[in-house]
Amino acid sequence: MDKNEIIKPWKEMSRDELKQEFLKCKEDPIYFISNYIKVVHPLLGLVPFELFPFQERIVGNLVSHRFNVLNKFRQAGCTTLACAFAVWIIIFQKHKEITCMSIGDKEAMEILNRIKVMYDELPPFLKPKKVKGGDNKHTLELSTGSKITSKPSAKNSGRGLSGFLVIFDEAAFIEYINDIWAAAYPTISTGGKILVLSTVNGMGNFYHNLYTEALQGKNDFNVIDIEWKEHPQYFYNPEYEHLYAALREREPTFDVSKFEETTKKNIGLKRWRQEFEKEFLGTGDTYVDPDILKLLFENKDENYFIKYNNRLRVWKDPEPLHEYIIGADPSLGRELDYSAAVVFDLYDGDQVAEFYSNKTPINDFAHILAEMGNLYNIAVIIPERNTIGNNLIDCLLNLEEYENVWVDEKGDPGLQVTASNNEQLLADMEEAVRNKRVIIRSERIIRELFTFIITENGRPEADSGQNDDLVCALKTAVHGINKVLEKSPMIMSRISTTYGKEPLGIIAGDNVSGGDKYISNKYFNGVSLEDVKWLLSK
Numbered sequence: 001m002d003k004n005e006i007i008k009p010w011k012e013m014s015r016d017e018l019k020q021e022f023l024k025c026k027e028d029p030i031y032f033i034s035n036y037i038k039v040v041h042p043l044l045g046l047v048p049f050e051l052f053p054f055q056e057r058i059v060g061n062l063v064s065h066r067f068n069v070l071n072k073f074r075q076a077g078c079t080t081l082a083c084a085f086a087v088w089i090i091i092f093q094k095h096k097e098i099t100c101m102s103i104g105d106k107e108a109m110e111i112l113n114r115i116k117v118m119y120d121e122l123p124p125f126l127k128p129k130k131v132k133g134g135d136n137k138h139t140l141e142l143s144t145g146s147k148i149t150s151k152p153s154a155k156n157s158g159r160g161l162s163g164f165l166v167i168f169d170e171a172a173f174i175e176y177i178n179d180i181w182a183a184a185y186p187t188i189s190t191g192g193k194i195l196v197l198s199t200v201n202g203m204g205n206f207y208h209n210l211y212t213e214a215l216q217g218k219n220d221f222n223v224i225d226i227e228w229k230e231h232p233q234y235f236y237n238p239e240y241e242h243l244y245a246a247l248r249e250r251e252p253t254f255d256v257s258k259f260e261e262t263t264k265k266n267i268g269l270k271r272w273r274q275e276f277e278k279e280f281l282g283t284g285d286t287y288v289d290p291d292i293l294k295l296l297f298e299n300k301d302e303n304y305f306i307k308y309n310n311r312l313r314v315w316k317d318p319e320p321l322h323e324y325i326i327g328a329d330p331s332l333g334r335e336l337d338y339s340a341a342v343v344f345d346l347y348d349g350d351q352v353a354e355f356y357s358n359k360t361p362i363n364d365f366a367h368i369l370a371e372m373g374n375l376y377n378i379a380v381i382i383p384e385r386n387t388i389g390n391n392l393i394d395c396l397l398n399l400e401e402y403e404n405v406w407v408d409e410k411g412d413p414g415l416q417v418t419a420s421n422n423e424q425l426l427a428d429m430e431e432a433v434r435n436k437r438v439i440i441r442s443e444r445i446i447r448e449l450f451t452f453i454i455t456e457n458g459r460p461e462a463d464s465g466q467n468d469d470l471v472c473a474l475k476t477a478v479h480g481i482n483k484v485l486e487k488s489p490m491i492m493s494r495i496s497t498t499y500g501k502e503p504l505g506i507i508a509g510d511n512v513s514g515g516d517k518y519i520s521n522k523y524f525n526g527v528s529l530e531d532v533k534w535l536l537s538k
Contacts, residue, residue: 204450279294286453369402
């Protein structure tokens with residue numbers, strides 16, 4: 001809409017002009033919202049909803065596309081805009097149902113209150129009557145037969161959910177959203193519209209997966225990206241001097257030029273990057289540094305082939321003479337936790353394969369592990385010995401008669417994970433990832449690391465509603481790699497002699513310290529690089 005266009009007040013319009021105005025609003029949601037919707041501004045109070053260009057772009061996308069995922073910065077006015085778009089639908093279209101899904105009941109009622117303010121402030125010629133009994137704290141139903149329902153998140157919220165438009169507000173923060181989505185999508189997939197909007201909240205969650213897969217063309221969602229510098233209240237735009245004057249009248253210290261500097265000081269750089277730069281940092285305080293996680297995600301490898309109905313992913317076939325290790329974390333296989341296994345090449349720390357399934361019984365998991373172990377040159381299999389792990393070990397030894405199951409210092413098969421040694425195992429895993437002693441190719445592992453956090457009481461564990469089975473398999477594999485190299489730093493010597501290369505860690509800068517270039521005591525017992533090269537040449 002032309003910002004210089006002067007709209008005649010509706011009270012001065014003739015009957016025919018009102019009819020034309022009604023049709024104009026019906027045909028153009030941007031015109032309707034800009035001229036007739038009012039919103040509550042935190043400083044200016046009740047004001048007309050003056051749409052900024054990026055907001056007009058959002059509305060255009062909502063009209064043109066059925067499925068939209070919106071990546072927004074903090075306080076962009078997108079939730080309010082979605083409310084205004086919903087009001088436009090229930091006024092001008094008959095028998096349309098709209099559902100707004102929010103984080104909780106408080107947020108759900110707040111959304112409906114915004115909608116009711118918009119409706120109440122409309123002029124009479126644009127305002128259909130409310131249906132008797134159709135106005136409560138969660139519903140607004142009009143005589144057009146259309147209604148808006150605002151619902152809080154609950155595990156069964158998606159059951160029976162249907163509508164012409166479904167809005168998931170702050171989707172990255174909605175609890176049970178995976179269950180809600182699974183239940184709701186079939187009922188709206190054949191004709192409805194979907195808007196998923198949120199500020200970012202780490203990687204590996206529903207919103208991040210949906211957004212990144214939309215960017216990659218893996219789903220049918222249209223991506224709407226907006227940037228904080230598009231908002232004139234955050235970044236100076238000479239076209240909005242009238243807005244700045246109104247804000248300074250209410251708040252004399254208002255200075256848009258200092259928004260970025262002041263906000264960074266007040267909320268910190270990390271939160272600024274998440275809230276305004278929209279960077280998908282890890283949720284909460286991630287166990288692995290967010291920048292490392294981001295780098296891992298950027299370098300994930302999707303060039304794999306699959307076996308066992310996509311439960312096994314293989315990046316590399318076994319190399320002759322190479323030795324391999326398999327970290328395994330079992331589950332009951334009843335669609336709860338996952339049975340997970342990761343395969344690493346001891347030669348260079350490269351991940352070559354991965355198994356992941358929540359439907360595989362223990363005996364089948366043992367059989368698959370044995371097949372994987374035999375394929376990878378009779379790899380060392382190192383399963384956790386906790387609870388169900390004992391059953392897995394029993395199957396490996398007695399049913400599969402696998403000959404290379406890990407044995408600890410006491411001669412017991414498998415790795416016993418306790419409260420006392422778990423922190424050290426995780427610390428070793430983090431160090432190996434950080435120093436690139438292991439190469440993580442799997443997006444599934446990376447997604448679990450994004451939601452593997454340090455809780456408020458200091459415990460490292462999976463975030464609420466997330467899994468850490470691949471992380472557990474990874475920590476056991478890293479433990480095995482460390483122990484093998486610690487006990488026998490020359491284990492890969494014949495490989496090095498054959499290929500003219502050096503084994504894991506020997507040329508890695510993170511493993512070398514000081515001018516004499518001594519190998520880390522932890523991995524090579526202080527053997528110098530020169531001595532290692534001499535030994536490998538023999």
